[in-house]
Amino acid sequence: MSKKMCLLFMNSATFMIIAVFFVCVKAEPLADKQALLDFIHNINHSTHLNWDKTSSVCKKWTTVICNTEKSRVIALQLHSAGLNGQIPHNTLSRLTALQNLSLASNNITGSFPSGFSELKNLTFLFLQFNKFSGPLPFDFAVWSNLTVVNLSNNSFNGSIPLSVTNLTHLSSLVLANNTLSGEIPDINIPSLKYLNLVNNKLSGVVPKSLSRFPSWCFSGNNNLTFVNAYPVKSPNSHKKRKTKGLKPALLGIIIGGCVVGLVVIVVFLIVCCYEKCGEDRQLIKSQKNKEVSEKKEASESRERNKIVFFEGCNLVFDLEDLLRASAEVLGKGTFGTVYKAALEESTTVAVKRLKEVAVGRREFEQQMEMVGRIRHENVAALRAYYYSKEEKLMVYDYFEQGSVSTMLHGKRGVEKISLDWESRLRIAIGVARGISHIHAQNGGKLIHGNIKASNIFLNSQGYGCISDIGLTTMTSPITPPTLRTTGYLAPEVTDARKATPASDVYSFGVLLLELLTGKSPLLGSEEVVHLVRWVNSVVREEWTAEVFDVELLRYPNIEEEMVEMLQIGMACVVMIQDQRPNMDEVVKMVEGISRVNSGNRPSTESRSENSTPTPHAIDTPSNSLPL
Numbered sequence: 001m002s003k004k005m006c007l008l009f010m011n012s013a014t015f016m017i018i019a020v021f022f023v024c025v026k027a028e029p030l031a032d033k034q035a036l037l038d039f040i041h042n043i044n045h046s047t048h049l050n051w052d053k054t055s056s057v058c059k060k061w062t063t064v065i066c067n068t069e070k071s072r073v074i075a076l077q078l079h080s081a082g083l084n085g086q087i088p089h090n091t092l093s094r095l096t097a098l099q100n101l102s103l104a105s106n107n108i109t110g111s112f113p114s115g116f117s118e119l120k121n122l123t124f125l126f127l128q129f130n131k132f133s134g135p136l137p138f139d140f141a142v143w144s145n146l147t148v149v150n151l152s153n154n155s156f157n158g159s160i161p162l163s164v165t166n167l168t169h170l171s172s173l174v175l176a177n178n179t180l181s182g183e184i185p186d187i188n189i190p191s192l193k194y195l196n197l198v199n200n201k202l203s204g205v206v207p208k209s210l211s212r213f214p215s216w217c218f219s220g221n222n223n224l225t226f227v228n229a230y231p232v233k234s235p236n237s238h239k240k241r242k243t244k245g246l247k248p249a250l251l252g253i254i255i256g257g258c259v260v261g262l263v264v265i266v267v268f269l270i271v272c273c274y275e276k277c278g279e280d281r282q283l284i285k286s287q288k289n290k291e292v293s294e295k296k297e298a299s300e301s302r303e304r305n306k307i308v309f310f311e312g313c314n315l316v317f318d319l320e321d322l323l324r325a326s327a328e329v330l331g332k333g334t335f336g337t338v339y340k341a342a343l344e345e346s347t348t349v350a351v352k353r354l355k356e357v358a359v360g361r362r363e364f365e366q367q368m369e370m371v372g373r374i375r376h377e378n379v380a381a382l383r384a385y386y387y388s389k390e391e392k393l394m395v396y397d398y399f400e401q402g403s404v405s406t407m408l409h410g411k412r413g414v415e416k417i418s419l420d421w422e423s424r425l426r427i428a429i430g431v432a433r434g435i436s437h438i439h440a441q442n443g444g445k446l447i448h449g450n451i452k453a454s455n456i457f458l459n460s461q462g463y464g465c466i467s468d469i470g471l472t473t474m475t476s477p478i479t480p481p482t483l484r485t486t487g488y489l490a491p492e493v494t495d496a497r498k499a500t501p502a503s504d505v506y507s508f509g510v511l512l513l514e515l516l517t518g519k520s521p522l523l524g525s526e527e528v529v530h531l532v533r534w535v536n537s538v539v540r541e542e543w544t545a546e547v548f549d550v551e552l553l554r555y556p557n558i559e560e561e562m563v564e565m566l567q568i569g570m571a572c573v574v575m576i577q578d579q580r581p582n583m584d585e586v587v588k589m590v591e592g593i594s595r596v597n598s599g600n601r602p603s604t605e606s607r608s609e610n611s612t613p614t615p616h617a618i619d620t621p622s623n624s625l626p627l
């Protein structure tokens with residue numbers, strides 16, 4: 001190589017290095033980086049942060065998130081970082097593109113940093129569990145995009161600034177556990193879904209615009225009064241409802257024909273009254289009586305109008321809202337009809353209208369309280385209930401995708417969807433965990449009693465989630481034959497109210513077989529064959545492979561797992577209930593099958609658990625598999 005060429009090469013190499021360096025540097029929000037360094041060097045913190053001056057903010061620094069162009073820092077999540085002391089002046093306020101800021105659960109002192117008013121794009125602000133003190137910022141309106149604000153558990157004092165009423169995107173406002181005083185401003189923001197002002201020193205009247213939140217969102221305050229305990233609908237929400245009136249309202253569906261009957265009765269009574277009570281005195285007397293009873297009725301109906309909600313300071317609605325919501329029948333089940341009710345654009349719930357409730361108010365409420373307290377990712381949460389003599393309603397989350405039964409078999413107007421093997425495994429695992437959790441409630445006395453594919457939905461992670469808990473105990477004893485027709489009821493159960501954990505296990509076994517075979521629990525149209533009997537006969541004839549849903553045969557390398565699930569299913573549906581495994585054992589077995597689950601579980605352990613055949617499992621000769 002000549003000297004010249006060598007020089008040229010060296011030159012271009014240097015140039016490249018400089019270029020690379022330049023590009024690297026260019027892709028850094030340098031000003032934001034310096035602001036963060038200035039911040040962290042001037043506040044005591046016990047947690048080590050890898051904020052190295054020489055490394056890339058966007059790529060290396062934990063707790064920091066940049067925009068896609070890597071030109072600005074848009075999120076800083078410094079919760080529980082052991083920060084101690086005041087926020088240094090003119091540091092974080094330079095991160096003007098910040099959208100998310102969390103400094104929650106530290107020991108930050110001082111007043112609300114005035115520099116935060118520079119963070120005009122701020123959308124989520126979490127400062128809860130610190131030692132901030134002094135007044136809240138005067139002008140909230142500078143954060144026009146602010147959506148979630150949590151300032152709870154600090155020592156903020158003074159009043160809630162009027163300017164919060166200008167935050168049109170606000171959806172959560174949590175100011176609990178401070179020492180705020182004065183009156184609550186009229187926060188008439190339709191998007192506000194969650195409000196918590198618990199434990200402050202607020203006084204005066206709760207504005208009407210906020211009376212749609214339950215009273216405990218305001219509890220622990222000095223001297224707050226409620227003018228109107230019942231939700232007042234904003235004119236806005238009325239308008240919204242009007243524009244989407246195409247679907248019939250729940251009320252319409254429920255009473256439908258009854259109205260005609262009611263009018264006839266009223267007319268009859270009036271005619272009757274005029275004929276019988278000719279005398280004026282009597283008429284006046286009866287009118288007085290009527291007035292008294294009307295008053296009584298009105299107060300009773302107000303009481304009746306109360307829907308009981310579980311947990312939280314979420315937006316509430318009353319019976320009127322519910323009945324007026326646009327509705328659609330989702331299905332008719334053993335215990336009643338389920339409707340989809342759309343309250344507002346963002347709030348859709350499933351409402352179950354119970355029939356044949358054979359217990360009184362007290363027992364009903366006790367059962368609802370027990371079921372309503374259950375919060376588990378594999379149990380569909382009961383959000384609210386309603387009880388009156390003529391109407392019993394249960395309000396659940398609405399699951400967009402429909403039930404597992406609809407997925408497997410379709411229903412009128414809805415095509416079935418193809419569920420792959422992993423989805424079916426996730427359903428089985430989720431439901432098993434859900435039932436096991438239910439069986440652990442109330443000292444082991446809570447039974448599901450009605451496990452079937454149409455009561456099973458998918459949670460956000462695609463795992464099974466079970467609904468409709470504990471209704472069997474409240475219905476009249478006539479129902480077992482009705483239950484029998486669904487094919488999930490254990491043979492020993494003669495009174496649906498006396499379902500047992502073992503009968504739940506049986507029903508779960510039927511569900512497993514349903515997931516495996518893709519067949520409904522009752523087969524055939526003329527001569528009904530029970531799925532359990534069919535599976536048993538096929539397996540006995542050593543045609544095991546024929547059991548499985550043809551749709552599943554598309555997926556490679558799952559035969560072993562399908563056989564494992566078959567064995568578990570058959571163990572659950574043995575005739576003698578003492579020989580069935582309990583639900584905890586079933587959970588372990590089902591989890592043992594799964595590959596999907598190996599990520600968050602010691603898979604070797606569950607594997608070995610599974611490789612010891614359960615005492616109840618029927619040995620399926622794997623050589624009968626032609627696969």
Ligand SMILES: *[C@@H]1O[C@H](CO)[C@@H](O)[C@H](O)[C@H]1NC(C)=O
Nearest residue numbers: 041042043044045084085086
């Ligand atoms: C950090 O803590 C030490 C000891 O408590 C204190 O002397 C110092 O002033 C603190 N520094 C800041 C910036 O708050």
Ligand SMILES: *[C@@H]1O[C@H](CO)[C@@H](O)[C@H](O)[C@H]1NC(C)=O
Nearest residue numbers: 072095096097098119120121
């Ligand atoms: C705020 O966000 C918008 C949209 O993401 C962006 O265009 C704007 O530049 C941001 N403002 C600041 C000060 O960064």
Ligand SMILES: *[C@@H]1O[C@H](CO)[C@@H](O)[C@H](O)[C@H]1NC(C)=O
Nearest residue numbers: 065074075076099100101124
């Ligand atoms: C901001 O926080 C919200 C809620 O915690 C989250 O959904 C969102 O992804 C976050 N945005 C960024 C840019 O981190």
Ligand SMILES: *[C@@H]1O[C@H](CO)[C@@H](O)[C@H](O)[C@H]1NC(C)=O
Nearest residue numbers: 080081082083105106107129
């Ligand atoms: C706050 O400081 C106290 C001691 O002053 C300490 O006990 C506590 O753990 C700290 N809290 C956090 C969240 O760092």
Ligand SMILES: *[C@@H]1O[C@H](CO)[C@@H](O)[C@H](O)[C@H]1NC(C)=O
Nearest residue numbers: 098099120121122123144145
């Ligand atoms: C904040 O709101 C403005 C309009 O008010 C909008 O242009 C901007 O994109 C929003 N910023 C973000 C981060 O959403």
Ligand SMILES: *[C@@H]1O[C@H](CO)[C@@H](O)[C@H](O)[C@H]1NC(C)=O
Nearest residue numbers: 128129148150152172174194
């Ligand atoms: C606000 O903070 C409290 C306390 O940490 C927490 O319980 C609550 O879930 C938070 N709320 C929101 C909307 O982030």
Ligand SMILES: *[C@@H]1O[C@H](CO)[C@@H](O)[C@H](O)[C@H]1NC(C)=O
Nearest residue numbers: 133134135156157158159181
């Ligand atoms: C708020 O607390 C500070 C002390 O932290 C006190 O000086 C101030 O007077 C209080 N303000 C109100 C309105 O109570």
Ligand SMILES: *[C@@H]1O[C@H](CO)[C@@H](O)[C@H](O)[C@H]1NC(C)=O
Nearest residue numbers: 139141161162163164165166
């Ligand atoms: C709310 O915003 C309007 C218009 O921007 C302004 O005139 C008004 O003063 C603001 N109200 C409060 C309480 O900040």
Ligand SMILES: *[C@@H]1O[C@H](CO)[C@@H](O)[C@H](O)[C@H]1NC(C)=O
Nearest residue numbers: 152153174176177196198199
């Ligand atoms: C307020 O403090 C109480 C009592 O410690 C606590 O139970 C509650 O969760 C706190 N609320 C919030 C929103 O932080």
Ligand SMILES: *[C@@H]1O[C@H](CO)[C@@H](O)[C@H](O)[C@H]1NC(C)=O
Nearest residue numbers: 129152153154176177178199
């Ligand atoms: C939250 O604040 C309440 C009262 O302000 C206090 O009793 C409680 O201990 C605080 N909780 C935590 C976890 O700091």
Ligand SMILES: *[C@@H]1O[C@H](CO)[C@@H](O)[C@H](O)[C@H]1NC(C)=O
Nearest residue numbers: 202203204205222223224225
């Ligand atoms: C509570 O508030 C009402 C009116 O808002 C007032 O008349 C009454 O004196 C207050 N009571 C106390 C104990 O502060």
